[in-house]
Amino acid sequence: MTGNPQTNSRSDGPTLRSDTGSEARAALRAAVELGFPTTIADLCALVRIPSVSWAAFDPAQVAVSAEAVAALVRELDVFESVEIVQASIVPASAGGDPELGQPAVLASRPARNGRPTVLLYAHHDVQPPGRDDDWESDPFTPTVRGDRLYGRGAADDKAGVMAHVASIRALVAAVGADFDLGIALFIEGEEEFGSRSFATFLDENREALRGDVIVVADSNNWDINTPAITTALRGNVTLRLTVRTLAHASHSGMYGGAVPDAMLVTIKLLATLYHADGSIAVAGLTSMEMPTPDYSEQQLRAETGLLPGVTPIGHGSILSRIWYQPALTVTGIDAPTVDTASNTLTPTVTVRISTRIAPGQSAIEAAAAIEAHLLQNAPFGAVVEIDDVDTGEPFLVDTSGWAVAEARSAMTDAWGVPPVDIGVGGSIPFIADLVRTFPAAQILVTGVEDPDSRAHSPNESLHLGVFKRAVLSEAFLLGRLNGRTTH
Numbered sequence: 353m354t355g356n357p358q359t360n361s362r363s364d365g366p367t368l369r370s371d372t373g374s375e376a377r378a379a380l381r382a383a384v385e386l387g388f389p390t391t392i393a394d395l396c397a398l399v400r401i402p403s404v405s406w407a408a409f410d411p412a413q414v415a416v417s418a419e420a421v422a423a424l425v426r427e428l429d430v431f432e433s434v435e436i437v438q439a440s441i442v443p444a445s446a447g448g449d450p451e452l453g454q455p456a457v458l459a460s461r462p463a464r465n466g467r468p469t470v471l472l473y474a475h476h477d478v479q480p481p482g483r484d485d486d487w488e489s490d491p492f493t494p495t496v497r498g499d500r501l502y503g504r505g506a507a508d509d510k511a512g513v514m515a516h517v518a519s520i521r522a523l524v525a526a527v528g529a530d531f532d533l534g535i536a537l538f539i540e541g542e543e544e545f546g547s548r549s550f551a552t553f554l555d556e557n558r559e560a561l562r563g564d565v566i567v568v569a570d571s572n573n574w575d576i577n578t579p580a581i582t583t584a585l586r587g588n589v590t591l592r593l594t595v596r597t598l599a600h601a602s603h604s605g606m607y608g609g610a611v612p613d614a615m616l617v618t619i620k621l622l623a624t625l626y627h628a629d630g631s632i633a634v635a636g637l638t639s640m641e642m643p644t645p646d647y648s649e650q651q652l653r654a655e656t657g658l659l660p661g662v663t664p665i666g667h668g669s670i671l672s673r674i675w676y677q678p679a680l681t682v683t684g685i686d687a688p689t690v691d692t693a694s695n696t697l698t699p700t701v702t703v704r705i706s707t708r709i710a711p712g713q714s715a716i717e718a719a720a721a722i723e724a725h726l727l728q729n730a731p732f733g734a735v736v737e738i739d740d741v742d743t744g745e746p747f748l749v750d751t752s753g754w755a756v757a758e759a760r761s762a763m764t765d766a767w768g769v770p771p772v773d774i775g776v777g778g779s780i781p782f783i784a785d786l787v788r789t790f791p792a793a794q795i796l797v798t799g800v801e802d803p804d805s806r807a808h809s810p811n812e813s814l815h816l817g818v819f820k821r822a823v824l825s826e827a828f829l830l831g832r833l834n835g836r837t838t839h
Contacts, residue, residue, distance in 0.1 A: 376526065376835075377765055380827045383525035384518065388820055391518040392501070394424060395814075396494040398476065398510040399503040405454050405477035405545040414541050417476045418455040421539050424517050430529050431459040431537070433560075439553035453549025454541035460560045463534025466837040470830070471536040471563035471793070473786075474512030474570060475543035478505035479808045486810035500804075500813040507814040508807035511800040512569035513539055515819070519826035526831065533834035536561050540782075543570070546742060547782045554789040563793055565755040565833065566786055567826070571799030574645075574772040576815050579763040579825060581756065582797035584642070584675055584775035585783065586708040587746035589719045593726060595621065596735040598699035605695060613697035615687060617734040622703070624729045625680055630665025636721030637678040638713045644671035645772060655803045675775025678718070679708045708777060715743035715781075744781020747797075755794035758836075762828035767821050798822070 402409075403417035418436050426434045437458045440450030454477060463469045481491035481504045489495040491504040516537060523531060538561055542548060554561060571582040595614045602611065627633045647670050652658065666673040673679070684704035688694070709718040723738050730736040749756075751773065763771040786795060800822040806812050 376831055377828060379526035380522050380831050381824060383522035384820065384824045384827055387518060387521050387525070388823075391514055391521075391823065392816070394517070395501070395506070395510060395514045396503075398513065399494040399501075399506050400492055402481075402492045403477050403505070403541070404480050405542045406480055407545070409480065411454065414454045414477055418457055418539075418541055421457045421476050421513060425457060425459050425537060425539075428517065428520050428524065430520060430524060430531075430535070431461045434459040437553070437557065439549040439556055441548045442552065453553070454545070456541045456553060457537065457539040458557060458560060459535075459537040461535050464532040467532040467534060468564035468833055468836055469534030469536060469562065470833055471538060471561055471566045471790075472516045473538050473540070473566065473568045474516055475509045475540040476505075476513055477541050477544050478508070478510070479544050482810055488811055491810075491812075496816075499816050501816060501819075502811055502813045504812055507801045507805040507812055509543070509570050509800075511814050511819055511822075515569050515800055515823050515826050516567075518823045519830055522823070522827040523830045523834065526827075527834065531834050533830060534563070535830075536563050543782070547785075550782045551785045554785055558789060562790060566790065566793050566795045567829070568780065568783065568786075568795065568797045569799060569822075569826070570780060571776055571797050572774065572801045572803070572805075573799060573818060573822070574774060576802050576804075576818050577767070578769055579767045579771040579821065580774045580799070581751070581759060581763070581771050582776050582799070583749045583751055583773045584711050585747040585780050585797070586675070586679075586710060586775075586777055587713070587715045587718070588742075588744045588779040588781065589707040589709060589715055589722060590740075590742045591705050591719070591722070591738055592702060592740040593618075593705055594700065594702045594737040594739075595730070596700050596737070597732070598697060601696040601699050603695065604697050607697060611697055612732040612734065613699070614701040614734070615698045617731055618685075618687075618701040618703065620731045621726065621729060621734075621736070622682060625725065629667055631667055631673075632678045632680050632707075634678070634680070634721055634725045636724070637707075637718055638710055639672075639678065640676040640710045640712045642672070642676050642775070644669045644675065644775075647671045671775070674777040676710050678710055679777070680722075681706045708779065709746055711746040711748045711775075713746065715745050719743050744779050745784035747780070747783045747787075749795055749797065753794040755796060758832045759796050759798070759825075759829055762832055763825045765828050766824040798825070 401417045403414045405414050422434055422436050435458050436455050438452040438455050489502055494503040574580045595618045597612050597614045652670055682703050683706045686702040800819050802815050802818050
């Protein structure tokens, strides 16, 4: 998938057969409202589990989280099967002992009487919490302050998990457990660690996951009062860059001024990646021209904490810079620390580079452009090594299908205002795998977050009003899909 607009949605889809009017919506609304305290309690229980999927953390906690999610799904009593599944990182056909990915929860029930099947996706793993000192409360102790629930995973993406569970509960309360809609549920356990087994998981569980509509609950809303459907996602290229100039460290006073050390080379090399305005100067990285909603510099400052006097970078509308242009960030540096620094010329410096690429460009093509730039611009003949390269494709969604129309109606009914189509500067690379595996499915990217959620950051939080409306939106969507037939 190269990020070109998807054309797999059909406008001649199912037609409405059963009541999805005001009476049905009232029943679903009442069920969501009545069940909301339980929904929050269950979400808090999930947040207490430190299910960090990164290799340096205890995998047993991810397994505990999977068991907790599976228990919630089994309690719904609507699925024919509920399993905890681990797929191999690489296909079994590759030979050797396969390394398994983190445990995922897989559940399914078939559609009946010509109704469609919806695949609901979220993930139960979380990012590392970072330093406890940066949190106002313990990251794995869910804490309500004002109208927000704080904790690692409270928004990203255990709230997405609970949006699925709570919306199915509401559907059961409103119409009974013997409904006709087919549902497949896939709660991944390693999204925050690169979804390394995702493609294999899809291939090995293709039939159980097959759906007419796929709902990915892992994105944002425009603000706390306005829902959004994500229609564009940037891709990503990450790599490790190592710069070497010396066989060993040398005295900076004795040889400084004649010998280029690795820090000097790294600083100069990294500077070549940017134009004077901070935009990306790598030949071969492309942008996309698309209209964007109004978004002021004042709003950018409020949402990001940009300090007074510090100016935004780049050119074009602010949202075009975030949604439709490439961005490059140095996310880590291995070099002597300030506290342990001595007066020496550093022989080696290693950095981690994370690049977001615009929709419409191949991630492999972008990775090649970045690598070529780094190799061609290394000053003073320094030795430059690039490894640990990882790529994820960007995505554009076709908004002309019937499923998007149903989602818009459901969101408008739940929020009281129509949704905004947004791009997202972040990446969800596995959507390309979904498109590859299920080319006929219509994909909806929704979410429970808002601009103040601070996913991946200290003090991650979930706005409880946004969450309730997100649950209600999905409940309305399931009700509408349960009222459709494919013939």
